[in-house]
Amino acid sequence: MIEASHLTKKFGNFTAVNDISFKVEAGELFALLGPNGAGKSTTIKMLTTLLKPTSGKLKLNDYDVAKQQDLTRKSFGIVFQDPSVDNDLTAYENMQLHAVMYNVPRKETDSRIKELLTLVELWDRRDHLVKTFSGGMKRRLEIARGLLHHPKVLFLDEPTLGLDTQTRNLLWGYVGNLAKEKDMTVLFTTHYLDEAEANANRIAIIDHGKLLVIGTAAELMKQTKTNTLEKAYLDLTGKELRDEEVSPHEVWRSRQRSRNMR
Amino acid sequence: MRIMYYLWLRQIKRYFRSKSRIVGAIGQPLLFLLALGYGLGSVYKAAGQGNYLQFLVPGIMAQTVLFSSMFYGAMIIFDRQFGFLKETIVAPVSRLKIMLGGAIGGATTAVMQGLLVFIISLALGFRPYNWAMASISIIFLSALALSITAFSSGIGSFVQDMQGFQAINQFLVFPLYFLSGALYPLTHVPTWLKIIAEINPISYTVDALRWSMLGTSRFGIIHDCIALAITLIVLIVFGALRFRHIEA
Ligand SMILES: Nc1ncnc2c1ncn2[C@@H]1O[C@H](COP(=O)(O)OP(=O)(O)O)[C@@H](O)[C@H]1O
């Protein structure tokens, strides 16, 4: 369960997130959809205690994110947009350190690591140093790691950027199952319309720090009297997601990722 | 405890996997030992001070541990740049455990570097006056190492880049080192230098090392131990307080 009310974040006098409110129910898959720079990552950073909101309230699993940081941290898992693995450890060691930090029962640690590394097709490479991995492999490792402690809430910030279609499908299948089985809440960001449409129960469209609309894909289409999510998006934001202006840095980064796909 | 053990282990593994770090951190002390030990040895002897290499080795061991421990702070900055820091600071682990686990790991590797220099010194002709006493120096090296890794974690948690970190090294740590009694005896130096040396924790570490390895002490071992203990406590508190506000 995630609840944000009147969430605002200013960097100096630039407002990155502007008075956003939304609620995600337990077990729901929820997408934050919007172009680069919309404020998606900033929202996730506030929800995960990495950034302090300028104003507004956040609740996660009924914990007050600002006041009950430790309880909040215990209950979520996160896959960051940018890399966050230790390159000088092996894949297995990265997983193991995470398991220890999140108090995963010792008896289960090995079997969970094996299951997850197998899922992301890295089990054969478990004893290799992560610095020898491609960008796509690191991404898969981070996803496996984020799921290791069976969090009640999972944040995925552009999780599939740079992954091939097959791995994407595997990932969404597994996340979907886990959400169902464990009643896990998933909030993910993406700037792929099809990904939001296929995997999210509800979608929130966000642009320039403002939340424009929330609803199921069908509701968004109905509201805009369009028959595809793409057209609905165009109608709501006045531009297409694909030919938005993208900062050179973002272009470079996503090129790096896709080059390193596997 | 288990968490701190794994964070400690992470530092140890990274240390043994980085051959260049081991070799690199040996290069500088070796240069000092050769250039100063042999270069100034005869002058020192002519001045009636005895064997300079004997005098120098405890100072160079302190130097090695000091700078290896400072390097630990740089590793925190690398962790930030490569993103791993985010993983540790969103984890439901107290900042104190993260800070101490890593700092003890960094201190362990720094002491190993110091012992490596000790072995090299033996090959160059250094002899402790009493082996049982010399083994006590591990305690002093550990106290220095942990003080400085705690200090450098504090620095690493608010200095954002390597330039800023290097500035602290240049303007604080190098002067403290050169103005301690590590390289020259404090008996014949001007008063201002003596005063600086007497409020400088590095001087006391070096003095304690000379006490255990050479059997000579300037300040007295009791004073050395008190100074080392105070330094350790103050710097751990400093490190823990700064680290609490660390941001990825
Ligand atoms: N630490 C920061 N300081 C200043 N501006 C920032 C900072 N982090 C993000 N921003 C700005 O906030 C806006 C939203 O960024 P972000 O949340 O990363 O967007 P998204 O994830 O939707 O692509 C961008 O314009 C970005 O440049």
Ligand SMILES: [Mg+2]
């Ligand atoms: Mg982002």
